[in-house]
Amino acid sequence: MSNKTVVMYGATWCSYCRALKKKLDSIGISYQYKDVDDPGIRAEMNAKTENNQTIPVLFVGTDYWINPGQEILDAQFSNNYTDEDEQKGEKTLHDVIMIGAGPTSLAAAVYTSREDIETLIFEKGVIGGLAAITDKIDNYPGFEEGIEGLQLAEKLQKQAERFGAKIELGEVQSLKKEGDYINLQTTSGEMTAKSILIGTGSEWKKINIPGEKEFYGRGVHNCATCDGPFYRDKKLVVVGGGNSSAQEALFLTKFAKHIDILIRKDKWRASDVLIREIKDNDKITVHFNTTADEIIGGEVDGMTKVTKVIGTKNDKKIDFITDGIFVFIGLRPVTEYLKGSGVKVDDKGFVITDKKLKTNIEGIFCAGDVRSGATMQIASAVGEGASAALSIREYLGALK
Protein backbone atom coordinates (compact mmCIF):
# COMPACT_ATOMS: atom_id res chain seq x y z
CA MET A 1 0.00 0.00 0.00
CA SER A 2 1.17 3.53 -0.71
CA ASN A 3 0.80 6.27 1.87
CA LYS A 4 -2.81 6.95 0.97
CA THR A 5 -5.14 8.03 3.77
CA VAL A 6 -7.52 5.33 4.93
CA VAL A 7 -10.95 6.39 6.18
CA MET A 8 -13.81 4.21 7.27
CA TYR A 9 -17.42 5.36 7.59
CA GLY A 10 -19.57 3.24 9.88
CA ALA A 11 -21.81 3.11 12.93
CA THR A 12 -21.64 1.36 16.28
CA TRP A 13 -24.90 -0.53 15.66
CA CYS A 14 -23.75 -1.91 12.29
CA SER A 15 -22.36 -5.45 12.52
CA TYR A 16 -20.66 -5.26 9.10
CA CYS A 17 -18.88 -2.13 10.33
CA ARG A 18 -17.68 -3.90 13.47
CA ALA A 19 -16.42 -6.79 11.36
CA LEU A 20 -14.55 -4.44 9.00
CA LYS A 21 -13.03 -2.52 11.92
CA LYS A 22 -11.86 -5.78 13.40
CA LYS A 23 -10.24 -6.82 10.13
CA LEU A 24 -8.49 -3.47 9.70
CA ASP A 25 -7.27 -3.60 13.32
CA SER A 26 -5.96 -7.13 12.84
CA ILE A 27 -3.99 -6.08 9.75
CA GLY A 28 -2.56 -3.16 11.71
CA ILE A 29 -3.85 -0.47 9.36
CA SER A 30 -3.85 3.10 10.60
CA TYR A 31 -7.21 4.61 9.64
CA GLN A 32 -9.64 7.31 10.57
CA TYR A 33 -13.04 6.09 11.76
CA LYS A 34 -16.04 8.33 11.10
CA ASP A 35 -19.43 7.60 12.70
CA VAL A 36 -22.33 8.36 10.37
CA ASP A 37 -24.71 8.82 13.30
CA ASP A 38 -23.31 12.33 13.23
CA PRO A 39 -25.46 14.08 10.54
CA GLY A 40 -22.46 16.12 9.34
CA ILE A 41 -20.38 12.96 8.82
CA ARG A 42 -23.28 11.25 7.08
CA ALA A 43 -23.67 14.18 4.68
CA GLU A 44 -19.92 14.12 4.05
CA MET A 45 -20.04 10.40 3.19
CA ASN A 46 -23.10 10.87 0.96
CA ALA A 47 -21.37 13.65 -0.91
CA LYS A 48 -18.21 11.62 -1.46
CA THR A 49 -20.03 8.46 -2.57
CA GLU A 50 -22.69 9.66 -5.02
CA ASN A 51 -25.30 9.67 -2.25
CA ASN A 52 -24.64 6.06 -1.19
CA GLN A 53 -26.74 5.12 1.86
CA THR A 54 -24.97 1.89 2.81
CA ILE A 55 -22.25 1.38 5.41
CA PRO A 56 -19.50 0.51 6.00
CA VAL A 57 -17.63 2.49 3.37
CA LEU A 58 -13.86 2.27 3.15
CA PHE A 59 -11.80 4.97 1.46
CA VAL A 60 -8.19 4.41 0.44
CA GLY A 61 -7.17 7.77 -0.95
CA THR A 62 -9.99 8.75 -3.27
CA ASP A 63 -11.01 5.16 -4.12
CA TYR A 64 -13.81 3.72 -2.07
CA TRP A 65 -15.66 0.42 -1.54
CA ILE A 66 -18.99 -0.28 0.11
CA ASN A 67 -18.63 -3.12 2.62
CA PRO A 68 -15.38 -4.39 1.04
CA GLY A 69 -14.70 -8.12 1.12
CA GLN A 70 -11.46 -9.89 1.98
CA GLU A 71 -10.22 -9.79 -1.61
CA ILE A 72 -10.37 -5.96 -1.63
CA LEU A 73 -8.55 -5.79 1.69
CA ASP A 74 -5.93 -8.24 0.43
CA ALA A 75 -5.41 -6.18 -2.72
CA GLN A 76 -5.13 -2.91 -0.83
CA PHE A 77 -3.20 -3.95 2.26
CA SER A 78 -1.30 -7.14 1.43
CA ASN A 79 2.00 -5.29 1.96
CA ASN A 80 1.02 -4.90 5.59
CA TYR A 81 0.77 -8.66 6.07
CA THR A 82 3.99 -10.02 7.51
CA ASP A 83 5.27 -13.42 8.47
CA GLU A 84 5.00 -12.17 12.02
CA ASP A 85 1.26 -11.62 11.52
CA GLU A 86 0.89 -15.16 10.32
CA GLN A 87 2.92 -16.58 13.16
CA LYS A 88 0.99 -14.45 15.64
CA GLY A 89 -2.13 -16.43 14.71
CA GLU A 90 -0.58 -19.57 16.13
CA LYS A 91 0.25 -17.94 19.42
CA THR A 92 -2.96 -16.00 19.90
CA LEU A 93 -5.48 -16.93 22.51
CA HIS A 94 -8.63 -17.53 20.49
CA ASP A 95 -12.10 -16.65 21.77
CA VAL A 96 -13.56 -19.77 20.25
CA ILE A 97 -12.13 -22.60 18.16
CA MET A 98 -14.74 -24.64 16.35
CA ILE A 99 -13.73 -28.13 15.28
CA GLY A 100 -15.20 -29.20 11.93
CA ALA A 101 -16.51 -26.73 9.32
CA GLY A 102 -19.84 -28.41 8.69
CA PRO A 103 -23.23 -26.65 8.84
CA THR A 104 -23.12 -26.68 12.67
CA SER A 105 -19.92 -24.68 13.07
CA LEU A 106 -20.54 -22.46 10.06
CA ALA A 107 -23.94 -21.46 11.49
CA ALA A 108 -22.45 -20.98 14.96
CA ALA A 109 -19.67 -18.88 13.42
CA VAL A 110 -22.18 -16.54 11.79
CA TYR A 111 -23.52 -15.80 15.26
CA THR A 112 -20.20 -15.58 17.13
CA SER A 113 -18.22 -13.59 14.58
CA ARG A 114 -21.15 -11.24 14.03
CA GLU A 115 -21.01 -10.52 17.75
CA ASP A 116 -17.29 -9.73 17.56
CA ILE A 117 -16.29 -13.05 19.12
CA GLU A 118 -13.05 -13.99 17.38
CA THR A 119 -13.74 -17.32 15.69
CA LEU A 120 -11.41 -19.92 14.16
CA ILE A 121 -12.79 -23.07 12.53
CA PHE A 122 -10.68 -26.17 11.81
CA GLU A 123 -11.58 -28.46 8.93
CA LYS A 124 -9.64 -31.57 7.98
CA GLY A 125 -11.92 -32.60 5.11
CA VAL A 126 -14.53 -30.72 3.12
CA ILE A 127 -15.89 -27.35 4.19
CA GLY A 128 -19.58 -28.09 4.62
CA GLY A 129 -18.96 -31.63 5.87
CA LEU A 130 -21.15 -34.48 4.69
CA ALA A 131 -23.70 -31.93 3.47
CA ALA A 132 -21.15 -30.70 0.91
CA ILE A 133 -20.79 -34.08 -0.73
CA THR A 134 -24.54 -34.68 -0.90
CA ASP A 135 -25.90 -34.31 -4.41
CA LYS A 136 -29.12 -32.50 -3.64
CA ILE A 137 -30.64 -31.30 -0.40
CA ASP A 138 -34.41 -30.99 -0.63
CA ASN A 139 -35.37 -30.54 3.01
CA TYR A 140 -33.31 -27.53 4.01
CA PRO A 141 -35.73 -24.63 4.51
CA GLY A 142 -35.48 -21.62 2.26
CA PHE A 143 -34.61 -23.39 -0.99
CA GLU A 144 -37.95 -24.30 -2.56
CA GLU A 145 -36.32 -26.16 -5.45
CA GLY A 146 -33.73 -27.86 -3.24
CA ILE A 147 -30.04 -27.01 -3.36
CA GLU A 148 -26.83 -28.88 -4.24
CA GLY A 149 -24.85 -29.78 -1.13
CA LEU A 150 -21.70 -28.11 -2.41
CA GLN A 151 -23.60 -24.92 -3.16
CA LEU A 152 -25.18 -24.81 0.30
CA ALA A 153 -21.75 -25.37 1.84
CA GLU A 154 -20.34 -22.43 -0.13
CA LYS A 155 -23.17 -20.17 0.97
CA LEU A 156 -22.72 -21.13 4.63
CA GLN A 157 -18.97 -20.58 4.34
CA LYS A 158 -19.31 -17.17 2.71
CA GLN A 159 -21.84 -16.05 5.30
CA ALA A 160 -19.56 -17.05 8.19
CA GLU A 161 -16.50 -15.44 6.55
CA ARG A 162 -18.40 -12.25 5.81
CA PHE A 163 -18.45 -11.52 9.52
CA GLY A 164 -14.79 -12.37 10.01
CA ALA A 165 -14.75 -16.07 10.91
CA LYS A 166 -11.54 -17.79 9.77
CA ILE A 167 -11.33 -21.31 8.44
CA GLU A 168 -8.08 -23.22 8.82
CA LEU A 169 -7.56 -26.31 6.68
CA GLY A 170 -6.04 -28.65 9.22
CA GLU A 171 -6.77 -31.13 11.92
CA VAL A 172 -7.22 -30.87 15.66
CA GLN A 173 -5.38 -33.88 17.06
CA SER A 174 -6.16 -33.53 20.76
CA LEU A 175 -7.42 -31.05 23.32
CA LYS A 176 -7.21 -30.57 27.07
CA LYS A 177 -8.62 -28.02 29.47
CA GLU A 178 -5.90 -26.42 31.56
CA GLY A 179 -6.91 -23.66 33.99
CA ASP A 180 -9.45 -21.35 32.36
CA TYR A 181 -8.44 -22.21 28.81
CA ILE A 182 -8.31 -25.17 26.48
CA ASN A 183 -5.04 -26.21 24.82
CA LEU A 184 -5.20 -27.87 21.43
CA GLN A 185 -2.62 -29.83 19.45
CA THR A 186 -3.26 -29.19 15.77
CA THR A 187 -1.54 -29.74 12.45
CA SER A 188 -0.99 -25.96 12.47
CA GLY A 189 0.73 -26.06 15.85
CA GLU A 190 -0.29 -25.66 19.47
CA MET A 191 -3.21 -23.33 20.12
CA THR A 192 -5.16 -22.04 23.07
CA ALA A 193 -8.83 -21.10 23.19
CA LYS A 194 -11.21 -19.70 25.75
CA SER A 195 -13.96 -21.93 24.42
CA ILE A 196 -14.43 -24.83 22.01
CA LEU A 197 -17.31 -25.96 19.86
CA ILE A 198 -17.18 -29.65 18.97
CA GLY A 199 -18.85 -29.80 15.56
CA THR A 200 -17.08 -32.68 13.83
CA GLY A 201 -20.32 -34.37 12.87
CA SER A 202 -20.30 -37.90 11.63
CA GLU A 203 -18.93 -40.09 8.89
CA TRP A 204 -20.22 -43.14 7.05
CA LYS A 205 -20.01 -46.43 8.87
CA LYS A 206 -18.08 -49.23 7.27
CA ILE A 207 -20.08 -52.31 6.44
CA ASN A 208 -17.32 -54.64 7.74
CA ILE A 209 -17.78 -57.52 5.31
CA PRO A 210 -15.11 -59.48 3.42
CA GLY A 211 -13.87 -57.57 0.37
CA GLU A 212 -14.76 -54.10 1.65
CA LYS A 213 -11.23 -53.18 2.63
CA GLU A 214 -9.61 -54.95 -0.31
CA PHE A 215 -11.75 -53.18 -2.92
CA TYR A 216 -12.16 -49.83 -1.19
CA GLY A 217 -11.80 -47.16 -3.87
CA ARG A 218 -11.79 -49.90 -6.52
CA GLY A 219 -15.48 -50.65 -6.57
CA VAL A 220 -16.41 -49.94 -2.94
CA HIS A 221 -17.32 -46.30 -2.31
CA ASN A 222 -19.00 -43.91 0.13
CA CYS A 223 -19.11 -40.77 -2.00
CA ALA A 224 -21.54 -40.87 -4.91
CA THR A 225 -20.84 -37.29 -6.00
CA CYS A 226 -17.11 -38.10 -6.17
CA ASP A 227 -17.01 -41.53 -7.72
CA GLY A 228 -20.41 -41.94 -9.40
CA PRO A 229 -19.08 -40.83 -12.82
CA PHE A 230 -16.88 -43.96 -12.97
CA TYR A 231 -20.04 -46.03 -13.39
CA ARG A 232 -21.45 -44.72 -16.66
CA ASP A 233 -23.66 -47.46 -18.15
CA LYS A 234 -22.57 -49.90 -15.43
CA LYS A 235 -24.46 -51.87 -12.80
CA LEU A 236 -24.32 -50.84 -9.14
CA VAL A 237 -25.37 -52.04 -5.71
CA VAL A 238 -26.35 -49.48 -3.08
CA VAL A 239 -26.64 -50.62 0.54
CA GLY A 240 -28.86 -48.86 3.09
CA GLY A 241 -32.49 -47.95 3.68
CA GLY A 242 -32.32 -44.35 4.88
CA ASN A 243 -32.64 -40.95 3.21
CA SER A 244 -28.99 -40.84 2.19
CA SER A 245 -29.11 -44.22 0.52
CA ALA A 246 -32.25 -43.25 -1.42
CA GLN A 247 -30.94 -39.81 -2.39
CA GLU A 248 -27.55 -41.08 -3.49
CA ALA A 249 -29.06 -43.99 -5.43
CA LEU A 250 -31.22 -41.51 -7.34
CA PHE A 251 -28.11 -39.45 -8.07
CA LEU A 252 -26.24 -42.54 -9.29
CA THR A 253 -28.98 -43.28 -11.85
CA LYS A 254 -27.52 -40.32 -13.80
CA PHE A 255 -24.65 -42.67 -14.60
CA ALA A 256 -25.53 -46.31 -13.91
CA LYS A 257 -27.80 -48.34 -16.14
CA HIS A 258 -29.21 -50.31 -13.20
CA ILE A 259 -29.02 -50.17 -9.41
CA ASP A 260 -29.95 -52.84 -6.85
CA ILE A 261 -30.68 -51.30 -3.45
CA LEU A 262 -30.20 -53.74 -0.56
CA ILE A 263 -32.17 -52.94 2.62
CA ARG A 264 -31.70 -55.09 5.71
CA LYS A 265 -35.19 -54.40 7.09
CA ASP A 266 -38.58 -54.98 5.49
CA LYS A 267 -39.20 -51.29 4.79
CA TRP A 268 -37.54 -47.96 4.05
CA ARG A 269 -36.47 -45.45 6.73
CA ALA A 270 -36.37 -42.77 4.01
CA SER A 271 -38.93 -40.02 3.46
CA ASP A 272 -42.08 -40.76 1.42
CA VAL A 273 -41.05 -38.28 -1.27
CA LEU A 274 -37.80 -40.15 -1.92
CA ILE A 275 -39.50 -43.55 -1.77
CA ARG A 276 -41.95 -42.38 -4.47
CA GLU A 277 -39.09 -41.14 -6.64
CA ILE A 278 -37.34 -44.50 -6.25
CA LYS A 279 -40.55 -46.36 -7.19
CA ASP A 280 -40.94 -44.19 -10.29
CA ASN A 281 -37.36 -44.84 -11.41
CA ASP A 282 -37.17 -47.90 -13.65
CA LYS A 283 -33.39 -48.15 -13.27
CA ILE A 284 -33.74 -49.12 -9.58
CA THR A 285 -34.73 -52.45 -8.01
CA VAL A 286 -35.26 -52.48 -4.23
CA HIS A 287 -34.55 -55.65 -2.24
CA PHE A 288 -35.95 -55.71 1.32
CA ASN A 289 -34.85 -58.20 3.99
CA THR A 290 -31.54 -58.33 2.13
CA THR A 291 -28.01 -58.03 3.44
CA ALA A 292 -24.69 -57.64 1.65
CA ASP A 293 -22.37 -60.35 2.98
CA GLU A 294 -19.30 -60.40 0.76
CA ILE A 295 -17.75 -58.36 -2.03
CA ILE A 296 -16.05 -60.28 -4.81
CA GLY A 297 -13.73 -58.80 -7.41
CA GLY A 298 -11.11 -59.60 -9.99
CA GLU A 299 -9.25 -58.34 -13.03
CA VAL A 300 -11.47 -56.51 -15.53
CA ASP A 301 -9.89 -54.64 -18.48
CA GLY A 302 -6.54 -54.71 -16.72
CA MET A 303 -7.95 -53.23 -13.53
CA THR A 304 -8.89 -54.82 -10.22
CA LYS A 305 -12.60 -54.22 -9.86
CA VAL A 306 -15.68 -55.42 -8.04
CA THR A 307 -17.65 -58.00 -10.01
CA LYS A 308 -20.21 -59.33 -7.58
CA VAL A 309 -21.86 -58.79 -4.19
CA ILE A 310 -22.99 -61.92 -2.42
CA GLY A 311 -26.02 -61.24 -0.27
CA THR A 312 -28.77 -62.94 1.69
CA LYS A 313 -32.38 -62.24 0.74
CA ASN A 314 -35.14 -63.70 2.92
CA ASP A 315 -32.60 -66.16 4.34
CA LYS A 316 -31.46 -67.37 0.90
CA LYS A 317 -28.09 -66.66 -0.70
CA ILE A 318 -28.27 -64.37 -3.72
CA ASP A 319 -25.63 -62.99 -6.10
CA PHE A 320 -25.79 -59.43 -7.34
CA ILE A 321 -23.64 -59.06 -10.44
CA THR A 322 -22.31 -55.52 -10.26
CA ASP A 323 -19.48 -53.17 -11.17
CA GLY A 324 -19.45 -51.38 -7.84
CA ILE A 325 -21.05 -50.97 -4.44
CA PHE A 326 -21.91 -47.73 -2.62
CA VAL A 327 -22.49 -48.08 1.13
CA PHE A 328 -24.75 -45.72 3.12
CA ILE A 329 -25.70 -47.73 6.20
CA GLY A 330 -25.58 -45.11 8.91
CA LEU A 331 -23.30 -42.65 10.57
CA ARG A 332 -20.73 -42.77 13.33
CA PRO A 333 -19.53 -39.76 15.34
CA VAL A 334 -16.09 -38.32 14.64
CA THR A 335 -14.51 -38.02 18.09
CA GLU A 336 -11.05 -39.65 17.95
CA TYR A 337 -9.34 -36.39 18.89
CA LEU A 338 -11.35 -36.23 22.14
CA LYS A 339 -9.48 -39.17 23.66
CA GLY A 340 -7.80 -37.94 26.82
CA SER A 341 -9.83 -34.72 26.88
CA GLY A 342 -12.22 -35.89 29.58
CA VAL A 343 -15.26 -34.97 27.43
CA LYS A 344 -18.01 -37.50 28.18
CA VAL A 345 -19.52 -39.55 25.36
CA ASP A 346 -22.44 -42.00 25.37
CA ASP A 347 -22.18 -45.75 24.75
CA LYS A 348 -22.16 -45.15 20.97
CA GLY A 349 -19.47 -42.50 21.15
CA PHE A 350 -21.68 -39.40 20.72
CA VAL A 351 -20.82 -36.40 22.92
CA ILE A 352 -23.14 -35.81 25.86
CA THR A 353 -24.38 -32.26 26.47
CA ASP A 354 -26.94 -30.49 28.61
CA LYS A 355 -29.82 -28.41 27.23
CA LYS A 356 -27.49 -25.47 26.65
CA LEU A 357 -25.19 -27.71 24.59
CA LYS A 358 -22.46 -27.64 27.25
CA THR A 359 -20.35 -30.75 27.68
CA ASN A 360 -19.22 -31.88 31.12
CA ILE A 361 -16.16 -29.62 30.76
CA GLU A 362 -16.66 -25.89 31.25
CA GLY A 363 -15.98 -23.95 28.07
CA ILE A 364 -16.36 -26.95 25.76
CA PHE A 365 -19.64 -27.03 23.83
CA CYS A 366 -20.99 -29.49 21.29
CA ALA A 367 -23.67 -29.36 18.58
CA GLY A 368 -24.81 -31.15 15.45
CA ASP A 369 -24.49 -34.78 14.35
CA VAL A 370 -21.68 -35.58 16.80
CA ARG A 371 -23.94 -34.78 19.79
CA SER A 372 -25.82 -37.50 21.63
CA GLY A 373 -29.49 -37.15 20.68
CA ALA A 374 -28.84 -35.33 17.38
CA THR A 375 -31.38 -35.86 14.62
CA MET A 376 -28.77 -35.97 11.81
CA GLN A 377 -30.52 -33.26 9.82
CA ILE A 378 -28.78 -30.23 8.31
CA ALA A 379 -31.51 -27.89 9.50
CA SER A 380 -31.16 -29.24 13.06
CA ALA A 381 -27.36 -28.93 12.89
CA VAL A 382 -27.67 -25.30 11.86
CA GLY A 383 -30.20 -24.64 14.65
CA GLU A 384 -27.98 -26.31 17.23
CA GLY A 385 -25.02 -24.31 15.96
CA ALA A 386 -26.92 -21.09 16.57
CA SER A 387 -27.97 -22.24 20.06
CA ALA A 388 -24.41 -23.26 20.91
CA ALA A 389 -23.14 -19.86 19.75
CA LEU A 390 -25.49 -18.14 22.20
CA SER A 391 -24.28 -20.40 25.03
CA ILE A 392 -20.69 -19.66 24.06
CA ARG A 393 -21.39 -15.92 24.11
CA GLU A 394 -22.88 -16.24 27.59
CA TYR A 395 -19.89 -18.27 28.78
CA LEU A 396 -17.32 -15.86 27.36
CA GLY A 397 -19.22 -12.91 28.87
CA ALA A 398 -18.95 -14.49 32.32
CA LEU A 399 -15.27 -15.38 31.76
CA LYS A 400 -14.15 -11.79 31.14
Add this chain to the structure above:
Amino acid sequence: MKKITVYTTNTCGYCKMVKKWLDSKGVKYNVINLDDHPEKQKEIYEKSGALTVPVTLIEKEDKTEEVVIGFNLSRLASVV
Protein backbone atom coordinates in the same frame (compact mmCIF):
# COMPACT_ATOMS: atom_id res chain seq x y z
CA MET B 1 9.92 -27.85 -10.98
CA LYS B 2 7.22 -30.21 -9.78
CA LYS B 3 4.35 -30.89 -12.13
CA ILE B 4 1.05 -31.40 -10.37
CA THR B 5 -2.11 -32.93 -11.82
CA VAL B 6 -5.42 -33.23 -10.00
CA TYR B 7 -7.92 -35.80 -11.26
CA THR B 8 -11.49 -34.73 -10.50
CA THR B 9 -15.15 -35.21 -11.31
CA ASN B 10 -17.73 -32.43 -11.68
CA THR B 11 -19.60 -32.96 -8.44
CA CYS B 12 -16.78 -34.04 -6.13
CA GLY B 13 -16.50 -31.90 -2.98
CA TYR B 14 -13.14 -33.32 -1.90
CA CYS B 15 -11.70 -32.44 -5.34
CA LYS B 16 -12.72 -28.86 -4.78
CA MET B 17 -10.91 -28.88 -1.43
CA VAL B 18 -7.68 -30.18 -2.99
CA LYS B 19 -7.80 -27.38 -5.58
CA LYS B 20 -8.64 -24.82 -2.92
CA TRP B 21 -5.70 -25.98 -0.79
CA LEU B 22 -3.28 -25.89 -3.75
CA ASP B 23 -4.57 -22.40 -4.62
CA SER B 24 -4.01 -21.25 -1.03
CA LYS B 25 -0.37 -22.39 -1.30
CA GLY B 26 0.05 -20.60 -4.63
CA VAL B 27 0.82 -23.91 -6.35
CA LYS B 28 0.05 -24.30 -10.06
CA TYR B 29 -1.56 -27.52 -11.27
CA ASN B 30 -3.38 -29.13 -14.16
CA VAL B 31 -6.85 -30.56 -13.79
CA ILE B 32 -8.09 -33.66 -15.56
CA ASN B 33 -11.86 -33.87 -15.23
CA LEU B 34 -12.92 -37.47 -15.64
CA ASP B 35 -16.51 -36.46 -16.46
CA ASP B 36 -15.12 -34.73 -19.54
CA HIS B 37 -12.41 -37.33 -20.18
CA PRO B 38 -13.73 -40.77 -19.21
CA GLU B 39 -10.97 -42.28 -21.35
CA LYS B 40 -8.49 -41.18 -18.65
CA GLN B 41 -9.99 -43.56 -16.08
CA LYS B 42 -7.39 -46.20 -16.87
CA GLU B 43 -4.66 -43.62 -16.34
CA ILE B 44 -5.90 -42.73 -12.85
CA TYR B 45 -6.13 -46.43 -12.01
CA GLU B 46 -2.60 -47.07 -13.22
CA LYS B 47 -1.26 -44.14 -11.20
CA SER B 48 -3.22 -44.69 -7.99
CA GLY B 49 -4.38 -48.29 -8.07
CA ALA B 50 -7.91 -47.06 -7.39
CA LEU B 51 -10.96 -45.68 -9.16
CA THR B 52 -11.74 -42.81 -6.88
CA VAL B 53 -11.25 -39.05 -6.88
CA PRO B 54 -9.61 -36.79 -6.03
CA VAL B 55 -6.20 -38.11 -6.98
CA THR B 56 -3.26 -35.72 -6.97
CA LEU B 57 -0.21 -36.72 -8.99
CA ILE B 58 3.05 -34.96 -8.18
CA GLU B 59 5.81 -35.45 -10.73
CA LYS B 60 9.08 -34.36 -9.15
CA GLU B 61 12.17 -32.88 -10.76
CA ASP B 62 13.95 -36.26 -10.61
CA LYS B 63 11.00 -37.78 -12.56
CA THR B 64 9.76 -39.78 -9.56
CA GLU B 65 6.05 -39.57 -8.82
CA GLU B 66 4.00 -39.23 -5.66
CA VAL B 67 0.30 -40.02 -5.64
CA VAL B 68 -2.12 -38.69 -3.03
CA ILE B 69 -5.57 -40.25 -2.94
CA GLY B 70 -8.39 -38.18 -1.43
CA PHE B 71 -8.12 -34.86 0.39
CA ASN B 72 -5.29 -35.96 2.64
CA LEU B 73 -3.85 -32.74 4.04
CA SER B 74 -0.84 -34.16 5.80
CA ARG B 75 0.22 -36.19 2.73
CA LEU B 76 -0.36 -33.23 0.40
CA ALA B 77 1.60 -30.90 2.65
CA SER B 78 4.55 -33.27 2.78
CA VAL B 79 4.86 -33.91 -0.97
CA VAL B 80 3.71 -30.70 -2.71
